Amino acid sequence: MAQTLPETMKALVCEDIGQPLQLKTVPTPLPTPGSVVVKVLAVQSQRSLAAIIAGKTPFTFPKPLTPGNTAIGRVAATGPDTTSLAVGQLIMLDTFVRARDNSDIQILWGFSDGFTPQSKKFMADNWVMGSYAEYVRAPLENTWALDEKRLCGNPSDGGLGYSINDLVSLPEILIPYGGLRGINLRPGETIVIAPATGGFSGSAVFAALAMGATVIAMGRNEKVLQRLKDNFPRVRTVVNTGDVQADTATLRALGPIDAYLDLSPPQASSSSHIRSCFLALRQYGRASLMGFIPTDLALPYSHAMGNNLTIRGQFMYERADVKSLIQLAESGQLKLGVAGSYEICGKYQLDEIEECFQKTEACQEAGQIVLITP
Ligand SMILES: NC(=O)c1ccc[n+]([C@@H]2O[C@H](COP(=O)([O-])OP(=O)(O)OC[C@H]3O[C@@H](n4cnc5c(N)ncnc54)[C@H](OP(=O)(O)O)[C@@H]3O)[C@@H](O)[C@H]2O)c1
DSSP states (O other): OOOOOOSEEEEEEBOSTTSOOEEEEEEOOOOOTTEEEEEEEEEEOOTTHHHHHTTOSSOOOOSSBBOOOSEEEEEEEOOTTOOSOOTTOEEEEOOEEEETTEEEEEEETTTBOOSSHHHHHHHHHHOOBOSSBSEEEEEGGGEEEOOHHHHHSOGGGTOOOOOTGGGGHHHHHHHHHHHHHHTTOOTTOEEEEESOSBHHHHHHHHHHHHTTOEEEEEESOHHHHHHHHHHOTTEEEEEOOSOHHHHHHHHHHTOOEEEEEEOOOGGGTTOTHHHHHHHHEEEEEEEEEOSOOOSOOOOOHHHHHHTTOEEEEOOSOOHHHHHHHHHHHHHTSSOOGGGGTOEEEEEEOGGGHHHHHHHHHHOOBTTEEEEEOO
């Protein structure tokens, strides 16, 4: 297939923190050694992006920036060292980028240049153009081929019948999947996920079920908990009442609990569910801490000691997790889109970004996705 790229393209640009995103016409990027150029088809509107651009989070980024996050696209032009990807290939563009010569230097390409001078330089010098654009130049190793025939093919031909937009649930699941793999969740185990009603935490429930676990979904939002229970026979629910003793007893009654994945947002820093979940873990239980909790917390130290608990912090995921998640989806075990309990709440073009942000603000519950289709 010919590698023809238009000379210019539309991209959203943030000139500085606190400035609104502007739609600009900019030169279309060209592939270089180690990269391909991707036509962006669909990308989730990142829930925290409006706050990040407004400077209301600890994340920083080089300016000007074209923001973005993990997207679904098609290879539009290959580089001189591309060996397997071809023009037209459907791909998932993973925005967790590690420096090639030092994988400890990491950025969240499109919105965070990390927390070290090296990571900030790495992003500023290389990766200031993210996926909220018609085209994006992408590192080869972050461009993951998807089996389009299997994922999007007709079920009568052995396909799973997903639309391109359905595939956007893959990136949403990838983050909690990293946490679940990090504590080696096994089929047949019981895991408590708390909270379980938000964007990433809801996806953690879907991922754990696909991995063969029984899920205890814990949270305060009883409407979403009920929906999870109604949709999945292997989901049990526990309401976070704030009473540690009572909630621990309720959890234990549903156990033994092998594992606990925490995805608490900052505002849940003082929530009692963290203590209840630790206290409910069985002997040799494992806990994965994935939430952004800015303060130090007291943990039930002697319970952890007496029960040989393993506690793991988890930032994002490993490269092997990406491949594994794609396999899980292509096998049909992990359901995407409507079949996976996702709902596309809105779909916006690049020039509708303000409406898109408003919709995103209103759609933060488990399974809700707002799309940008450049
Ligand atoms: N480790 C990583 O690599 C990584 C990557 C991405 C995101 N994260 C973090 O993961 C966390 C979860 O993401 P998300 O999209 O699921 O978050 P979210 O939608 O902001 O929040 C999840 C849930 O938190 C609960 N919650 C809110 N305030 C609470 C409070 N005061 N007390 C107790 N519960 C409260 C709510 O559930 P209920 O109302 O039902 O209680 C809400 O549905 C965030 O902190 C995010 O920054 C981590």
